[in-house]
Amino acid sequence: MGLSGARARESRRGRRAAIATALVAVLALSGCGVTRGDDGGENARLRMMIPNSPGGGYDQTGRAATRVMEAEDLTGRFEVSNVTGASGTVAMQRLVNERGAEDLLMTMGLGVVGATYTNGSDARVSGATPIAQLIEEQEGLLVPADSPFQTVDDLVEAWRADPGGVRVGGGSSPGGPDHLFPMQLADAVGVDPTEVNYIVYDGGGPLTTALLGAKIDVGTSGLGEFEGQLADGSLRVLAVSGEERLDGVDAPTLQESGIDLVFTNWRGVLAPPGIPDSVRDQHIALLEEMHGTAAWQEALETNGWVDAFRTGDEFQEFLVDQDERVASTLEDLGLL
């Protein structure tokens, strides 16, 4: 009974979406001059691949984006699938394997770039078709409330005195943002990254546990998952890693603290390699439309994401730059 209801809903929705797509196609053809496919209907059903499990960072960003596109009738229903494995390497491989697939998109980010290296995969992000970068997320240096570290300087001092003695924990495996950030930070303050004692925790939950129980001295992570602990004062932030301070977080940037480092985690959307330029432009136009909606701005705000939208060639350059930067950090660490 529940099933047939759902199916009915779906078909209603499908019809609505088809009409909406047709409208969009007509508008696009007559208006902005973007060359759409002949029937315009090929946009009606896209697939969005998510390279980690439900509830993870890419999942939240990818699903938020598809939800906005569906709700605003920019396209038909998305088929969202989670392809987990090797921190995104499996999904990346699948994207490359589906060369030329015109209906496939994939949400990815800095972590996937690193994972392809640490897992020794040939399916590099630079080999895919870049569509758009969507968001940025600052990393924060988290400490328990009663930590002896009051400022970044305290941390750096302790770190220089005994590089291995400061236990750094993060929610991502080697190559992920929480790992790359403390390594680049160590490098920036003159601590040998290979001596950093980095402990991997399986995501935000276990990392919170370790911080609250003072099992580690400092945690590196995006701050979205720690809102509650920051609000009730059980955790503090020493500094954030971006160019500007973060709204609602009472902490300086690294640069204000005299450390020459800007580090941001980011997420964006890729398409398989080998798709025609017209299809690529179509995808870009779709995400541009999505980016312009109020619903997306709201999603950014509720999730604490920083808007960082760039598309096409600009995104391509950024990807290549990131790819090289990650590779050199990992090489310094002897992980390649």
Added chain:
Amino acid sequence: MDALLTGLSMALTPENLLYAVIGVLLGTAVGVLPGIGPAMTVALLLPVTYNVSPSAALIMFAGIYYGGMYGGSTTSILLNTPGESSSVITALEGNKMAKTGRAAQALATAAIGSFVAGTIGTILLVAVAPTVADWVVVLGAPSYFALMLLALVAVTSVLGSSKLRGFISLALGLAIGLVGTSTGQARLTLDNPLLADGIDIVVVAVAIFAVGEALWVAAHLRRRPLEIIPVGRPWMDRRDWRRSWAPWLRGTAFGFPFGALPAGGAELPTFLSYITERRLAGEHRAEFGKGAIEGVAGPEAANNASAAGTLVPLLAIGLPTTATAAVILAAMQSYGLQPGPQLFEAEPELVWTLLASLFVANTLLLVINLPLAPLWAKLLRIPRPYLYAGILFFAVLGAYSVNFQRFDVLLLCLFGALGFAMRRFGLPVLPLIVGVILGPRLEEQLTQALQLSQGDVSALWSEPVAVIVYVVIAVLLLGPLVLRLVPGRQGPERLEDEVEELEEEVRS
């Protein structure tokens, strides 16, 4: 108490009740299917629930969570195909019971046990969640390592009559658990990124249990007369009740604290409960391995109690300890709710409605599932070739839906062949499963403990809980040796071993 009653009246509004029913049904359904877990279901439903009130959505999620914990047991018992890793242990005795015509009793003790454990767990949750502060984060890697070592030592008591075969099976399990790159180094991954995260325990369990057995039955179908599964009585009798209530309570006692501990999980308590019941079974000990109701009642209570326990750190300090809890946390945050001590003050109505709805979900599960038990049991009277075809279909579907990878189906076939070989050569299955579950987690905690102490081994006994557990392990290991020195004690134990051995020979 008043707060709870208010919450109950909120939870029983027709709308919220409807969402509870949907949640429970959905949860049971995904629990039945191996591969699709409650975490994924809740994540998939997140967008749907943006249109309903936060309390309705949370009630539905709680229903899915509890339902999922329960649903996994149904296929474990009937088809030997565990739907969730936490119901793997249930399959051991539950499926044997089903084969001797006691499927209805196994399902009933699972349903009632889940209800009892879920209810007690929820009462404990109501009692401790508002007051519990930070005690759950005190335990660190050394304590968890000690706890898992304890569990691994306990395995030696389920190695079966031949210790050698038992250890072979355990070693196989530990080797399967080594696959992956969890330590940063790729081990046994054959350069295949699909193996980088290790092998899913559900795939292994379904393959060894269901596929292995289907092959075994197929291999003997023509040579042996068909054993007809007896029809059996539809309900539990007084003896079943007498044998079930204590395991239910003990299972709850294992499940709840492990659920509340950040690295406790749901598998470990089911496993400890099973071992305990086996030790305490007394006159029924011989039934273990052949369908002892205690072996279903205990673990099933344990996994449901752990689900309730999981909500303690989630509500008390906003700490998700399982994948499902993490998704529920994400859902709460998307509604602008921040779990933690302040949630009880800021949103008392919502919290108490959620807690009350857990009672409602539990009752619904019992009401829906208990009458179905005899009906489900009739499923087993399908002629065997069709039944096993169905089981294989389910197994393949389950393995595929874990990650929508053909590769997992390949693994299923591979481990299915292993399961067949293990039956052929009389290797016990349980030590392998325990090895797959415990090995990687044991290693993870050890690595973490040593990394935190920069390689100082003494850190392993730096926490009081760890020390206590090591003492318990020492007692467990040395106890039998000491007893053996006491004259007159070794007689009966040896005899029991011999009887077991004889029986096994007769069976094979």
